[in-house]
Amino acid sequence: MEITLSNLALKHLVSECQFLVNGFVNKSQSLDNSWLKLKIHTKEFGDKNLIITSNAFFVSNYSLSAKMHPGGFSALLKKYLMNQRIITFSQHGADRIVVFEFPTVFLVVELFAKGNMILCDKDMKIIKAMRKEEWKDRKLEHDEIYKFPSSRGLDPSTAGFEDFEKLIKASTKTFFGGAVDALNTSPLILEHAFDELKLDKKKDSVKATASEMKKLFEMIKDVYNNKSTKPFVFGGAIYTTNIGKSGEKEFDDLNSTLNAIVLEEDAKNLPIVEEKVDKKQNKQLKELAAKRNQTIGLAVQEKEAQEKGEKVYLHYNELKELISAIEKGKLKGLTEKEVMEKINKVKPIIKELDFKKNKLIVEL
Numbered sequence: 001m002e003i004t005l006s007n008l009a010l011k012h013l014v015s016e017c018q019f020l021v022n023g024f025v026n027k028s029q030s031l032d033n034s035w036l037k038l039k040i041h042t043k044e045f046g047d048k049n050l051i052i053t054s055n056a057f058f059v060s061n062y063s064l065s066a067k068m069h070p071g072g073f074s075a076l077l078k079k080y081l082m083n084q085r086i087i088t089f090s091q092h093g094a095d096r097i098v099v100f101e102f103p104t105v106f107l108v109v110e111l112f113a114k115g116n117m118i119l120c121d122k123d124m125k126i127i128k129a130m131r132k133e134e135w136k137d138r139k140l141e142h143d144e145i146y147k148f149p150s151s152r153g154l155d156p157s158t159a160g161f162e163d164f165e166k167l168i169k170a171s172t173k174t175f176f177g178g179a180v181d182a183l184n185t186s187p188l189i190l191e192h193a194f195d196e197l198k199l200d201k202k203k204d205s206v207k208a209t210a211s212e213m214k215k216l217f218e219m220i221k222d223v224y225n226n227k228s229t230k231p232f233v234f235g236g237a238i239y240t241t242n243i244g245k246s247g248e249k250e251f252d253d254l255n256s257t258l259n260a261i262v263l264e265e266d267a268k269n270l271p272i273v274e275e276k277v278d279k280k281q282n283k284q285l286k287e288l289a290a291k292r293n294q295t296i297g298l299a300v301q302e303k304e305a306q307e308k309g310e311k312v313y314l315h316y317n318e319l320k321e322l323i324s325a326i327e328k329g330k331l332k333g334l335t336e337k338e339v340m341e342k343i344n345k346v347k348p349i350i351k352e353l354d355f356k357k358n359k360l361i362v363e364l
Contacts, residue, residue, distance in 0.1 A: 003261050004237040005056055005111065006186045007094045011157075012228035012240045013254040014091045014098060017059060019044055021089050025081045025102075029066035030074035036117065037064060040086070051262075054115025057098065058258035073117070073130045080105050080119060080127070092148055094155040094184040094224070108146060120146045153184035157224040164217045171205035172327065175212070178205035181320070183220060186237070192244040193219045231257045322349065322362070330355060 005013065019042055026047065027039035036052040049060050081102060088101040092108075100107040105127065108118040117130040118140055129140040138147040154163055164182055171178030179190055194201050197215050228240035231254050232247025238257060239247070251257040322343065329339035336353040344350055352361035 003056065003233070003258075005096065006189070006237055006239050007091075007096055007184060008186070008189065008224060009228075009231065009238045009240045009254065010096055010098070010111065011091050011094070011224070012231075013057070013258075014089065015228075016254050017057075018089065020048070020050065020059070021086055023048070023086050025084050025086070028074060028077040028081050030072075031064055031066055035064075036074070036077070037066060038081070052109055052117065053262060055096075055111045056258055056262060057109065057111070058255050058262065060255075060259050060263065062259070062263060073119075073128060076119065076128050077107070081107070093151055094153075094157065095148070095151055097148065110149075116140065118146055151184055153180075153182050155224075156183050156185050156220045159183070159221075161214060161217050165210070165213050168205050168208055168213055172324070173205055174201060175199065175203045175205050175208045176201035177323075178208075179216060185220060185224070186239070186243070188234075188239070188243045188245065189223060189241060190220065192242065193223070195244055228254075233257075233261065319362070323360070326353070326360070 020040055023040040023042040025038055026041050027037075029037045029039075031037060034054070038050040038052070039047055040050055041047050049063065051058055051060050051064070084102040084104070086100055086102065089098070091098055096111040098109045098111065100109070104122065106120045106122070106124065108120060110116045110118070114131070116133065119127045119129075121127060124146045126140065126142055126144050126146050128142060131140070133140045135149075138149065140146070154167070167182035168175070168178045171181060173181070176190065176194060179194075180187055183190065191201075193199075193216055197212075197219060199212055199216060223241050226241075229242060230250050230252065231238055231240050232250040233239075234243065234245050234247050238254070238261075240254070249261075251260065325343055326339055329342065334342075336355055340350045340353050349362050350360070351363050352359065354360075
């Protein structure tokens with residue numbers, strides 16, 4: 001099942017998997033569904049299978065059968081990573097990107113859109129990308145210097161209030177819309193913060209007081225610098241903090257969440273063998289199996305929600321420009337019909353627009 005990790009959940013997952021640091025890669029294999037499996041020997045827990053998908057990674061006690069003749073990217077990883085030690089393992093800022101550092105190379109894992117893995121040397125020159133991609137400001141190709149994609153807003157865990165305040169004051173949107181642009185966080189996390197602090201979401205950004213901005217900023221910063229709650233699924237995404245919504249499913253930790261959700265659906269056509277584990281691990285696996293039937297019922301709903309979320313993520317800048325154009329038209333006194341006609345004449349994207357209901361439906 002396609003499932004999205006919020007950037008905060010990814011931060012907590014990286015923290016949860018820090019036992020992989022100083023582990024040695026014993027095997028690198030491609031699976032039939034384009035996933036990557038790294039067998040890592042850890043000092044504390046022995047051999048562990050690290051599964052990397054297009055939008056997540058997790059440690060599993062299941063053994064998934066690999067391709068017979070993988071070649072390509074998988075063969076290259078085997079050459080560079082075999083018996084190599086994981087020196088560091090970290091998230092890039094608040095983005096859905098994870099970087100594994102080895103003695104001679106970096107493995108950059110991009111967990112958004114279609115996902116990608118990029119092997120770089122110590123100067124960040126690309127040795128090979130799993131998939132070649134190109135944008136106006138960066139290229140994922142051999143011998144290119146790897147550039148991280150532009151972050152969508154400030155990193156809540158490290159940003160300073162002054163920078164946040166400047167962005168809010170410069171915004172032409174509502175206080176809530178300006179905060180969404182200013183901070184690299186989930187809108188649901190922000191919405192919960194607004195509700196908890198009793199802040200007016202519809203207030204113009206320029207009318208937000210210093211006290212209101214400070215309270216909001218500090219609350220979001222605390223969320224990103226605190227430990228996780230029990231992971232839960234809501235609307236096709238995994239969250240690890242209170243968002244004021246009832247989770248569809250709750251789990252003990254992020255690895256068990258991803259094992260239960262991702263393997264049950266996406267790997268159902270792959271041969272899966274449960275490896276020998278100790279009694280404690282076996283108990284955990286039985287609990288995961290018990291959750292299997294509870295999880296499958298959410299498959300279609302979560303996949304549809306995730307696909308919509310990914311489209312928004314991919315078209316973020318386009319949507320941002322669209323909303324700005326709509327707001328300008330509204331300020332000029334144009335009707336919904338007039339705004340739609342002007343914008344759709346350039347590109348037919350708006351399906352429905354209602355100023356009174358703050359409703360916008362687009363086709364991406």
